[in-house]
Amino acid sequence: MVAVIDYDAGNIKSVQKALEHLGGQVSVTRDRDEILAADRVILPGVGNFGDAMAKINSFGLDAVIREAAERKTPFLGICLGLQLLFEESEESPGVKGLGLLPGKIIRIPKAEGLKVPQIGWNALKYPSEGRLFQGVAEGSYVYFVHSYYLQAQEKDIVKATVEYGVSVEASVEKENIFACQFHPEKSSDAGLQILKNFLEI
Secondary structure (H helix, E strand, C coil): CEEEECCCCCCHHHHHHHHHHCCCCEEEECCHHHHHHCCEEEECCCCCHHHHHHHHHHCCHHHHHHHHHHCCCCEEEECHHHHHCCCEECCCCCCCCCCCCCEEEEECCCECCECCCEEEEEECECCCCCHHHCCCCCCCEEEEEECEEEEECCHHHEEEEEEECEEEEEEEEECCEEEECCCHHHCHHHHHHHHHHHHCC
């Protein structure tokens, strides 16, 4: 069973539908026991970093997420869910993230001809091999909606990047923790393959 963490964030239904399309058993939940009993856990999300952390903390989900990660349950953060796994974000100064991975989230800099937020498709590059990307060719296009991006402290955890004025760290993997800045559930066949790979880890 896959537990998709419900903290009143957007985008949960599309993640649920994509997983069910792949044959996954899905529970959208904020129940501690259900999350900790799951075979896999997903933290989706779109929206504001500070608002999201306030909701996660108010539901007591911060401790549950940390416990699931410590139990080595395969864990996937998507979009805002990636950002929340790190320590802090320029979007919400003074708000602590979950801190499961070292690094910070910073605003995409303004550049000639580039709109912020980045909304649309971009081609993946692979600095090193990642388990989420088995069977997904380098150069495959995935779908982004974001104004902030990751600067990971440990560069060896970065498994995919894209170019958008700067090099955007688009996916990370460390032990049982995986995360994508893009939306695999909205990324056509490449995205479905990424989610399938997660279900098979």
